[in-house]
Amino acid sequence: MPLSSNIQKNLNRISLGHKDQLIAGFAALAITIHLLESTLPSPIPGIKPGLANLVTLYVLIRHGWSLALNVSLIRVIAASLLLGSFLSPTFAMSLAGAVASLAVLGLAWICPGKPFGPIGLSILAAMAHISAQVITAYLLFIPHASLFTLLPILLTAALISGTFGGILVSKILERTHDLTDT
Amino acid sequence: MNHSGLASLFTIADKILFFFSAALIIASYFYFWQSTPAHYAVVKSPQQNALFIDLNDPKVHNVKGHLGISTLKVHDGQIRFTASPCKNKICIQSGWHQHGGAITACLPNRISVQLTSQSSTPGYDAIIF
Numbered sequence: 001m002p003l004s005s006n007i008q009k010n011l012n013r014i015s016l017g018h019k020d021q022l023i024a025g026f027a028a029l030a031i032t033i034h035l036l037e038s039t040l041p042s043p044i045p046g047i048k049p050g051l052a053n054l055v056t057l058y059v060l061i062r063h064g065w066s067l068a069l070n071v072s073l074i075r076v077i078a079a080s081l082l083l084g085s086f087l088s089p090t091f092a093m094s095l096a097g098a099v100a101s102l103a104v105l106g107l108a109w110i111c112p113g114k115p116f117g118p119i120g121l122s123i124l125a126a127m128a129h130i131s132a133q134v135i136t137a138y139l140l141f142i143p144h145a146s147l148f149t150l151l152p153i154l155l156t157a158a159l160i161s162g163t164f165g166g167i168l169v170s171k172i173l174e175r176t177h178d179l180t181d182t
Numbered sequence: 183m184n185h186s187g188l189a190s191l192f193t194i195a196d197k198i199l200f201f202f203s204a205a206l207i208i209a210s211y212f213y214f215w216q217s218t219p220a221h222y223a224v225v226k227s228p229q230q231n232a233l234f235i236d237l238n239d240p241k242v243h244n245v246k247g248h249l250g251i252s253t254l255k256v257h258d259g260q261i262r263f264t265a266s267p268c269k270n271k272i273c274i275q276s277g278w279h280q281h282g283g284a285i286t287a288c289l290p291n292r293i294s295v296q297l298t299s300q301s302s303t304p305g306y307d308a309i310i311f
Contacts, residue, residue, distance in 0.1 A: 027213060046266040068218075089310070115195030116195050117193040117195075117196050118191070119193075119196045119200070120192075120199045120200075122191060123196070124199065127203060140309070141310070142307075142308045143306070144283075145218070145282060145283065145298075149215065151210060152207060152210040152211040152215065155207045156207050159200075159203050167191055
């Protein structure tokens with residue numbers, strides 16, 4: 001069969017490198033945490049511990065920004081497909097949050113001297129994440145100025161969860177220090 | 183986990199960022215939680231098209247409703263019902279309104295007044311699915 005042999009030939013050409021394996025492994029972990037987190041009840045819409053984002057932060061610090069970008073975007077898309085929210089407002093906000101926090105993390109990461117530790121990076125990511133989500137919600141779904149009344153509460157939650165998330169990542173980094181490549 | 187151990191996890195930039203963020207958040211409470219003055223009022227009635235009223239233009243507006251004519255008075259960036267053919271006159275007793283997002287209405291006459299700071303209303307209230 002010429003067709004199937006052609007497919008086989010193309011498949012052989014795709015080689016999975018070490019980077020791909022890292023991306024797949026961390027993305028799987030992030031998706032699992034994202035799914036578990038989506039079942040947690042939330043007192044105020046928009047407030048979540050953001051544990052899935054800690055995977056992104058860990059990957060950024062251990063393996064660099066481009067790997068973190070891959071893991072984060074795969075997580076957002078795959079988790080939304082699994083939750084059935086792909087292309088819904090939830091997805092748009094999730095994507096906006098992820099893109100904004102990745103952008104801010106990227107900027108902080110190329111800062112000369114790398115002044116921020118895991119906690120600083122985590123706070124920056126959390127604040128960017130929630131700000132982008134509120135702006136997206138305002139521009140696309142709830143065009144009412146009263147929406148911004150929620151912003152101070154959400155930012156407070158982001159600072160708290162960002163700080164604790166950063167502490168958590170610091171501890172995980174300490175414990176996995178001896179591992180050359182996870 | 184002792185306290186000094188926890189503090190050592192913060193770099194100097196982290197500490198500055200933490201306190202800067204905290205200050206920004208406190209400022210955001212003051213900024214976003216103060217009531218914003220409204221600039222326009224949208225008056226809706228089933229008997230006529232929606233009316234867009236500039237609150238900086240002191241004027242008296244007569245709006246046709248289900249029972250008859252309601253009178254709205256605009257003065258000094260504020261708006262109120264001054265007359266309405268309803269029984270209880272709750273709309274009139276609610277007094278002046280000047281804050282963005284405030285809503286007042288004369289239910290028997292089926293007239294609603296929504297105050298807004300924007301010069302146009304969005305095409306929809308919210309999208310949820």
